[in-house]
Amino acid sequence: MIIFLIGLVILIVGGAIYGKFCEKVFGPDDRDTPATTLADGVDYVAMKPWKNKLIELLNIAGTGPILGPIQGILFGPIAFITIPVGCVLAGALHDYFVGMISMRNSGAQIPKMMYKFMGNGATKIYTVIIWILMLLTGVVFIYTPGDLIVGDIMGMDVKGNVIWIVYAVILLYYVISTIFPIDQIIGRIYPIFGAVLIISAIGVFVGVMLDGGANMPALNSGLLTQHPKGQSFIPVFFITVACGIMSGFHGSQATLISRTVKHEKEGRHTFYTMMLVEGAIAMIWAAGAMVLFGRGTDTVTGATQMVGIISREFMGTIGGLFAIAGVIVLPITSGDTAFRALRLMIAEQFNIDQKDAKKRVGLSLIIFIPAILILIYAKSSPGGFNLLWRYFGFTNQLVAVFALAMIVVYLKTAGRNYLIALLPGTFYTFIVFSYIFHEKIGFGLEARIGEMFGIADTSYAISYTLGAICAVLFLWLVPKLASKRKDIILNYKM
Structure with a gap:
């Protein structure tokens, strides 16, 4: 309990101090924002x-x-x-600067900003990855809320026919929210969803506090414990807890809101502080899980199943259903804007006018076709969802590395403190590449070499080495790129 409370203090106090520092580095002013200068009603x-x-x-x-x-x-x-340290120094910083840089560049989506600050080569790679991430995010956020609705709310088999009806309803909502103006659908129903989310998080928090730390490890028992499946803390932890610490997906969402913020000085609380709130939500649910593991809940229980267990344990049957509803709200309110962001990215790439309703609808339908195919595969294949989630986690963090590189270039070009983005970018470069070099969904280097020599090598020696090389290259090359592109960036017109 003491460690949990210390973490909350780091998140709140550290976030308040560092958030103001990030704001000072960026320097918001009273200039007109895209929400007013480019207002289009959509x-x-x-x-x-x-x-x-x-x-x-x-x-x-x-x-x-x-x-x-x-x-x-x-x-x-x-x-x-x-979670709180990473959220303050990396995740919230990432969200704030992406949102504010977009606001300074006509509300551009990240691929367009990437072209300006990073050049054509990086943009081509990034665009492919971010489009894949948006599709995977949308599919994941149809799959998980659908299963929670059918399994935990309706108490039915998630492999039956009913699940496809629920998926279809969620998908229909996504189509509508993707096409309609942002203030007509999203702007009206999100306050209701927000209330459900906040109340469910408060309910779990109260349950954790009432437990009093009786079922949490003592401070002297050590911070790091052996993972039940023997997974390595670095890099697996930072890929697994991506959204609670730092997420590249958030950049695509910050650029959406950069088009609806009326004054630049609202940016810190809109982007930075909201990431701190997400960090708090992550810590609360982690604490709830730790309490139940301390009470004897099997640690191999699936994360989705744990949501229902935690909710009912701390809030009772009725309150538990309400908490589960809060968890269902989360993916639905991210899935709709994932598809919306993908529509805007493709529209920018091919100069498709989004004021035209027919073009909006046509582009949206094209997006949903591959999404439906991926969903069918994930549901019909035994290991489909696990594979989907792993690729989602990896691409999510890889996209964040690109965004941090872009922030470095922006800050260095503007003559500001770029180290605040360079250091977390270097760390996450190491995390992302050591992970993909080691894991079977990537190169599986240690396993392959072990097979060649007939040994069961589960170490990260090769992957850590290659990851460190990639990190050093990031640390060296990104500032050089900023110096090289300075004149191009200063003369570039969005």
Whole structure:
């Protein structure tokens, strides 16, 4: 309990101090924002500050900040320190600068900003990855809420025919929210969703506090524990708990809200502070899981199943259903904007006018075809969802590395403190590449070499070495790129 409370203090106090520092580095002023200068009644719509903050929170808070921490807490209480520290120094910084840079560049989506600051080569790679991530995110956020609705709310078999009806209803909502103006659907129903989300998180928090730490490890028992499946804390923890610490997906959502913020000085609370709130949600659900593991709940229980167990344990049958509803809200309010962001990215790439309703509908339908095919595969294949989630986690963090590189270039070009983005970018480069070099969904280097020599090598020696080389290259090359592109960037017109 002490470690959990220390983590909350780091998140709140550290976030308040560092958030102001990030704001000072960026330097918001009183200039007109895209919400007013480019108002089109569809995507560029000035909205009230409280509504922007709530929509940003619901956009970024998918199932990641709940399912990820529930799995991450299996590494021990260290999660209560790494989540807030990472959120303050990396995740919230990432969200703030992406949103503010977009606001300074006509509300551009990240691929367009990537072209300006990183050049054509990086943009081509990034665009492919971000489009894949948006599709995977949308599919994951049809799959998980659908299964929670059918399994935990309706008490039915998630492999039966009913699940496809529920998937179809969620997909229909996504189609509508993707096509309609942002203030007509998302702007109106999100306050209701937000209330459900906040109340469910408060309910779990109260349950954890009433437990009093009786079922949490003592402070002297060590921060890091052996994972039940023998997974390595670095890099697996930071891939697993991605959304609660830092998520590249958030960049695609911050650029949506950059088109609805009326004043630049609203940016810190809209982008930075809302990521801190997501970090708090991640810590609360991680604490709930740790309490139940301390009471004897099997640590191999799936993360989705743990959501229902935690909810009912701390809030009773009725309250538990309400808490589950809060968890269902999270992916739905991220899935709709994932598809919306993908529509805008493709529209920018091919100059498709989004004021034209027919073009909006046509482009949206094209997007949903591959999404449906991926969903069918994930549901019909025995290991389909696990594979989908792993690729989602990896691409999510890889996209964040690209965004941090872009922030470095922006800050260095503007003559500002770029180290605040360079250092977390270097760390996450190591995490992302050491993970993909080691894991079977990537190169599986140690396993392959072990097979060649007839040994069971489960170490990360090769992957850590290659990951470190990639990190050094990031640390060296990104600032050089900023210096090389300075004149191009200063003369570039969006």
